[in-house]
Amino acid sequence: MITGSGEDSPVAGADVKGADGASVTSAYGTGSAQTVTAGGVSIAGLYGTLVLHSDGSYTYTRAAGTPGNVDDVFHYTLTDGDGDQSQTTLTLHIGNAGVTVTPPATGTAADTVYEAGLVNGSQQGNTQTVASGTIAVTAPDGVGSITVGGQTVALNGTHTTIPDGTRGSLDVWWNGSAIQYQYTLQHNYLESPATNNGQDLEAQPQFAVVVTDQDGSVGNGALTINIVDDQPTA
Structure with a gap:
């Protein structure tokens, strides 16, 4: 019936x-x-x-x-x-559903900063030293916990700051449906070899993103920040 x-x-x-x-x-x-x-x-x-x-x-x-x-x-x-x-x-x-973590595509304005925009850079103030964006999260069974770069991100919207050595820092927070972030480049990175101008592949800080839902299913991703090397001009 x-x-x-x-x-x-x-x-x-x-x-x-x-x-x-x-x-x-x-x-x-x-x-x-x-x-x-x-x-x-x-x-x-x-x-x-x-x-x-x-x-x-x-x-x-x-x-x-x-x-x-x-x-x-x-x-x-x-x-x-x-x-x-x-x-x-x-x-x-x-039923049980999985968790999907989707960072922004690598190489976009959302994850690229430029040494040239730093103080004493070749284009100070004219190129971005701050990149911000959204890491999409799909968790039908509800978000239980989030870590970024090994640090716990609160689910109440509180910001968490993650140091990136001497280069800069990453600020992350949960907005209720996605992870928001802002990376700030504060210092240049002396790469080796020094002649590798352009895209600085040795300075691509990567932050692991782990989202666990309320019944224990885990989704993984990684946020990669592209730091573009400055170069002198004659």
Whole structure:
């Protein structure tokens, strides 16, 4: 008798109405029992909301940020035409989803800074020494923790500053849906060989990004900052 849509399929089998016919008359999840009508009633569960109708049809909507690989259990009562009742449960399984971390493409304005823009650089003030952007995060089961460059990033929007040796620093924070960052170049980097002007491949600081969701699934990525070498002009 129970039929519906939502997260995966119900674990329990179908109900049998019996010779006297039956309908769903009451149900509850995490709260007290509610009367079920033909128009449907909204019932709160641990991980989402069930809208259940007296004919047994339902719709389940998962709450955002809840973990995966869990069951949401609802209890309901069937009542037939002469008042006989039967109590049982509807168990909805929420599947496990992975985590995806997507840094910006390498070599864009979002991750490139120039030594030429530093104090005493060949183009001081005319080229950027600060790069900022967004690291996209897809975590259907909710974000549990974030580390960047081995340091924990708070989930309340607090900024975390990560030193990059003597070159500069990376400022990161979680905006509720993605990781925001800003890299500031503060000093030049003396590369070897010194004749390698242009793109400074020896000064590409890389920061590991690790996002763990609420049920333990892990997504990995890396933010690479391109530091472009300054060169003298005759």
